[in-house]
Amino acid sequence: GAGVSQSPSNKVTEKGKDVELRCDPISGHTALYWYRQSLGQGLEFLIYFQGNSAPDKSGLPSDRFSAERTGGSVSTLTIQRTQQEDSAVYLCASSHTWDQPQHFGDGTRLSIL
Amino acid sequence: GIQVEQSPPDLILQEGANSTLRCNFSDSVNNLQWFHQNPWGQLINLFYIPSGTKQNGRLSATTVATERYSLLYISSSQTTDSGVYFCAVELTTGGFKTIFGAGTRLFVKA
Numbered sequence: 001g002a003g004v005s006q007s008p009s010n011k012v013t014e015k016g017k018d019v020e021l022r023c024d025p026i027s028g029h030t031a032l033y034w035y036r037q038s039l040g041q042g043l044e045f046l047i048y049f050q051g052n053s054a055p056d057k058s059g060l061p062s063d064r065f066s067a068e069r070t071g072g073s074v075s076t077l078t079i080q081r082t083q084q085e086d087s088a089v090y091l092c093a094s095s096h097t098w099d100q101p102q103h104f105g106d107g108t109r110l111s112i113l
Numbered sequence: 114g115i116q117v118e119q120s121p122p123d124l125i126l127q128e129g130a131n132s133t134l135r136c137n138f139s140d141s142v143n144n145l146q147w148f149h150q151n152p153w154g155q156l157i158n159l160f161y162i163p164s165g166t167k168q169n170g171r172l173s174a175t176t177v178a179t180e181r182y183s184l185l186y187i188s189s190s191q192t193t194d195s196g197v198y199f200c201a202v203e204l205t206t207g208g209f210k211t212i213f214g215a216g217t218r219l220f221v222k223a
């Protein structure tokens with residue numbers, strides 16, 4: 001079946017603008033994860049959803065970041081008042097349940113001018 | 114917080130050679146996964162291995178949870194094995210988190 005789908009694949013925006021990133025997980029996967037990867041770096045965990053619920057939001061870098069998941073499927077990561085340090089690849093993964101292998105999308109490359 | 118250390122940071126192999134990548138973690142974890150990030154940035158799940166040994170073709174992995182390390186073995190390396198290998202541990206204490214190591218960057222020469 002289809003893998004994890006992320007959109008847009010690339011986003012260039014001006015500092016101060018808001019951006020919304022979308023993740024469509026593999027059908028039937030109840031767990032969904034967001035990560036950030038800065039250039040040449042490892043992955044930074046942002047948030048985990050089990051169903052529509054995100055029990056722990058402490059991984060989000062600042063209060064400009066928010067995420068939601070509705071209907072137990074699609075998730076959106078929103079960054080308000082973007083800053084240049086927000087430039088990175090934002091990756092989404094999903095798994096059947098939290099204790100199953102994670103499968104990643106191709107990511108959204110975000111560039112803040 | 115928990116530390117996840119991978120070694121070596123960089124590795125150059127001649128095609129056909131074998132290698133062992135290591136992942137050490139500083140505290141008990143619920144799960145451990147190995148990923149390969151290819152030169153185009155795609156992340157592929159290689160193994161889900163909280164303990165024990167698994168094999169998939171030329172790759173195998175062993176996790177000794179009681180001693181807090183995992184090993185990834187690559188045999189008869191190929192140029193397509195090039196990329197970055199990450200281990201990632203999952204914690205549920207104090208909320209769910211996945212912590213990635215910094216990765217081992219592998220280049221296989223033809």
